[in-house]
Amino acid sequence: MQNLILATDSYKHSHFLQYPPEARLISAYGESRTNGFADEVLFLGLQPFLIDYLGKPVSAADVDEAEAICAAHGVPFNRAGWDAIVSEYGGYLPLEISALPEGAMVPTSVPLFQVVNTDERMPWLTTFIETALLRAVWYPTTVGTLSRKCKSVIAAGLEQTSEDPAGQLPFKLHDFGARGVSSGESAALGGMAHLVNFAGTDTLEGIMAARRYYGADMPGFSIPAAEHSTMTSWGEAREAAAYENMLDSFEGEGGLVAVVSDSYDLDNAVEAIWGGSLKDKVLSRRGTLVVRPDSGDPVETPARTLARLWEIFGGATNAKGYRVLDPHVRVIQGDGMNVDSIERLVARLVSDGFAIDNIAFGMGGGLLQQVNRDTLRFAMKANAMRDAEGSWHDVSKDPKTDPGKASKAGRQAVVEENGRMVARRLDEVDAGADLLRPVWRNGEMLVRHSFEDVRKRSWS
Structure with a gap:
């Protein structure tokens, strides 16, 4: 699984025989094409690919393995090309990659990166890495873009209702997605992408990825929290005792604790336990109890829970005229959350007169797994070929059956015009104006x- 030569589509092993004989250099770019999900994307994920994939040289053993696999699999193998990479380049691919700064918010249909081979004997190499490179970028970019869309919705609600929107925002969307993704690497890259926007997470792989690939110190935080197994193991008859144990066990370290409260009857838990037998204990603690509804309608249920907690615990009306619960009590809604339901829940609470300070949101599979390459319509396409005479020729596609899949012709540049990034041909821009800067060359x-x-960059 670590052999870079095999981290591609099978058919690409035959492409070294398909380019024109005069081809010396092939240029290709990657972008998020115009799509229905977002007008701009949060570019992320190239640096981990460079470190973990291109940063590990191909070995002679990798070449031998790949040759044997391809022979048995039924596709050609470019033994001479890969032997040259090992013997002449120490196993590092002779490629140059230029890219925009990671974290930048980039309009769709603007190239995020551009790749070209640096050895004229290997024009096939540029598009050979498409599979691994595009996969490395589309996923964290898509998760980061999704997370940022949620951030915009929540930020708008806070601006309207909170006295401290900037202080509240970093912990308003919590990542619960680790168990719902396809692999540990997905948890790492997706969890890391979410942390660009927020500081709340239970995905430890995401924290480790931010530390490993971008030198973060501690980019994400969490709190003690109950799950159904720890509550239901006490039995329904001792539900109040299970809750009381949570309050007592996590009195220190700020006393912030989240307790899932729908194991049996959410409304009874709120009224008879949190607002009944344990009310005095909740109010006498130094920290905050975060009540977590975990079933029912994702808008109506948390709104009802918040309203009932207000009736029981009270609070204050802030300077903007919105109600804020007593600081000993808050709510988190983690079930059924996506961009749409978060927007509806924010609107509901605002219409009910509650500040968004009162609630945090959580997302799991909806954040890290319910996305694909087509969410942002990612593609990597060849755009130019240089021949033996040193002349560049345009390369592009323009299918009449789907004009939306037309690709860009010619070496690309990205420039800023009127405060917005736009794509231009490289041969049409002034030297130094191109925002696509080399980030990787020959290892x-x-x-x-x-x-x-x-x-x-992501929030500038």
């Missing part, structure tokens, strides 16, 4: 972004 990382810088 050397030329630029390394910090997580702090990525975060700043």
Whole structure:
């Protein structure tokens, strides 16, 4: 699974025999095409690919393995090309990759990166890495874009209702997605992408990815929280005792604790236990109890829970005229959350007169798994070929059956016009104006972004 030569589609092993004989260099770019989900994307994920994939040289053993696999699999194998990469380049692919700064918010249909081979004997190499490279970028970029859309919705609600929107926002959307993704690597890359926008997560792989690939210190935080197994193991007759144990066990360290409260009867738990037998204990603690409804309608149920907690525990009306619960009590809704339901829940609470300070949101599979390459219509396409005479020729596709899949012709550049990134032909822009800057060449990382810088760019 770590052999870079095999991290591609089978048919690409035959492509070294398919380019024109005069081809010396092939250029290709990657972009999010115009789509129905977002007008701009949060670019992320190239740096981990450079570190973990291109940063590990291909070995002679990898070449031998790949040759044997391809022979048995029924596709050609470019033994001479791969032997040259091992013997002449130490196993590092002779490629140059230029890219926009990671963390940048990029309009769709603007190239995020551009690749070209640096050895004229290997024009096939540029598009050979499409599979691994595009996969490495589309997923964290899509998750980061989705997370940021949620952030915009929540931020708008906070701006309207909160006295401290900037202080509240970083912990308003919590990542619960680790168990719902297809692999640990997905948890790492997707969880990391969410952390560009927020600081709340239970996906430890995401924290480790931000630390490993971008030098983050501690980009995400969590709190003690109950799950159904820890509550129902006490039995229904001792539900109140299970809740009381949560309050007592996590009194220190700020006293913030989340308790899932729908194991049997959410309304009874809110009224008879949290607002009944344990009310005095909740109010006497130094910290905050976060009540978690985990079933029912994702808008009506948390709204009803919040309203009932207000009736029981009270609170205050802030300077913007919205109600804020007593600081000992809050709500988190983690079931059924997506961009649409978060927007509807925010609108519901605002219409009910509650500040968004009162609630946090959680997303699991909806954040890290319910996306695919077509969500943002990602593609990597060849756009130019240089011949033996040194002349560049345009390469593009323009299918009449689907004009939306037309690709860009000619070497690309990205420039800023009127405060917005736009795509232009490289031969039409002034030297130094191109925002696509080399980040990788022949095994050397030329630029390394910090997580702090990525975060700043994404919300600038």
